[in-house]
Amino acid sequence: MSLTGKDKAVVSNLWGKIALNSDLIGAEALGRMLTASPQTKTYFSHWSDLSPTSEQVKKHGAVILKAIGEAVEGIDDLKLNLSRLSELHAFKLQVDPNNFKILSHSIQLVIAMYYPKDFTPEVQVSVDKFLQNVALALSEKYR
Amino acid sequence: MVVWTESELSIINSIFSSLDYEDIGPKALCRCLIVYPWTQRYFGGFGNLYNAAAIKSNPNIAAHGIKILHGLDRAVKNMDGIKETYAELSTLHSEKLHVDPDNFTLLGNCLTIEIAAKLGDGFTAETQGTFQKFMAVVVNALGKQYH
Numbered sequence: 001m002s003l004t005g006k007d008k009a010v011v012s013n014l015w016g017k018i019a020l021n022s023d024l025i026g027a028e029a030l031g032r033m034l035t036a037s038p039q040t041k042t043y044f045s046h047w048s049d050l051s052p053t054s055e056q057v058k059k060h061g062a063v064i065l066k067a068i069g070e071a072v073e074g075i076d077d078l079k080l081n082l083s084r085l086s087e088l089h090a091f092k093l094q095v096d097p098n099n100f101k102i103l104s105h106s107i108q109l110v111i112a113m114y115y116p117k118d119f120t121p122e123v124q125v126s127v128d129k130f131l132q133n134v135a136l137a138l139s140e141k142y143r
Numbered sequence: 144m145v146v147w148t149e150s151e152l153s154i155i156n157s158i159f160s161s162l163d164y165e166d167i168g169p170k171a172l173c174r175c176l177i178v179y180p181w182t183q184r185y186f187g188g189f190g191n192l193y194n195a196a197a198i199k200s201n202p203n204i205a206a207h208g209i210k211i212l213h214g215l216d217r218a219v220k221n222m223d224g225i226k227e228t229y230a231e232l233s234t235l236h237s238e239k240l241h242v243d244p245d246n247f248t249l250l251g252n253c254l255t256i257e258i259a260a261k262l263g264d265g266f267t268a269e270t271q272g273t274f275q276k277f278m279a280v281v282v283n284a285l286g287k288q289y290h
Contacts, residue, residue, distance in 0.1 A: 028268075031268055032268045032271050032272075035268040035269065035271065035272045036268065036271045036272040036275045036276075037275070038272075052268040105252055108256065109255060109256050109259045109271070110259075112256045112257075112259050112260040113259045113260060113262075113263050113264065113266060114263070116260035116261075116263070119256075119260065121173060121174040121177035121178055121195060121199075122177065122195050124174065124177075124178045124256075125177060125178050125180075128178055
């Protein structure tokens with residue numbers, strides 16, 4: 001489901017509104033994912049604290065959302081722009097790509113919580129497609 | 144059998160007792176039809192679904208959203224027997240409506256998002272975890288009679 005010009009504009013526009021809070025959104029999204037989908041905790045067994053308020057979780061959530069912001073900037077060629085991250089997830093982290101869907105849902109839910117008026121269904125279509133394409137680009141190097 | 148803690152039961156009851164069915168039901172179904180347009184395949188007889196505006200103003204869709212949400216009441220009232228509670232509805236969705244059970248998860252996700260949007264940070268991580276567990280059990284029960 002490739003991104004149209006309209007999708008890209010919607011995503012860019014929304015990112016413009018939420019970028020300032022990206023650390024918070026990232027922290028919440030990751031924290032919620034670990035709580036609501038506990039099977040995802042298996043990828044973070046090296047952390048001492050996996051609760052939503054953990055500093056490790058908050059820090060890493062911010063890292064993830066920052067990377068997503070960079071993906072927004074590089075939206076015209078996600079495969080190229082996410083190539084390094086794809087290698088990381090494929091060869092080092094070896095995250096089952098199904099989990100990208102789980103995190104995507106979590107991110108969208110947090111955006112809906114903090115920006116209910118902006119995260120209309122019409123906006124969500126483009127965001128869901130974008131995150132799906134990010135996930136695809138991240139899975140590129142897997143096999 | 145699914146085990147519910149006292150806390151989980153309390154959270155689910157609290158969500159549903161303060162839920163505005165007439166508001167959230169239509170919104171959740173509309174969101175599903177707009178965000179995942181292939182789900183429209185099951186609503187051929189419901190009138191105009193041509194674009195987001197049409198979907199949102201379609202009275203048949205609104206009514207059906209409310210109906211679906213009330214359908215969840217059955218599970219809330221029978222938390223220890225959700226599988227049995229939905230046996231008949233599962234057969235209906237499989238043999239009469241021919242709904243791909245993956246779609247149940249999509250609608251469940253849209254409902255979760257609408258509730259999150261309504262409650263804001265009142266929708267804590269613990270609440271979310273419990274609600275998603277509840278929806279997963281419901282979805283599983285609705286898929287049970289497919290063969």
